[in-house]
Amino acid sequence: MKVKGIIQGKSIQLSEAVSVPDGTEVMVEIPDRSLNQKIDQWQKLQEVIGAWKDDPEIEQIFTEIDREPRSWTRYRF
Numbered sequence: 001m002k003v004k005g006i007i008q009g010k011s012i013q014l015s016e017a018v019s020v021p022d023g024t025e026v027m028v029e030i031p032d033r034s035l036n037q038k039i040d041q042w043q044k045l046q047e048v049i050g051a052w053k054d055d056p057e058i059e060q061i062f063t064e065i066d067r068e069p070r071s072w073t074r075y076r077f
Contacts, residue, residue: 005012012028020026052058 001018003014003016003018005014007013
């Protein structure tokens with residue numbers, strides 16, 4: 001039997017009802033492509049985050065935001 005599900009913390013929410021008793025041991029196979037997609041997304045996010053790392057203007061922007069919370073609205077991100 002194959003059933004799709006979504007991981008939520010340490011639990012798996014199945015997409016349909018199954019007729020097996022509680023406590024039944026199951027095996028879960030996670031397709032490699034799912035893991036690879038998550039790794040790729042994380043790497044792309046790191047590139048974007050890293051783009052601001054050495055930007056001298058970003059520190060000035062955040063300093064101004066800390067001083068006057070509404071001042072950031074004039075910046076177009």
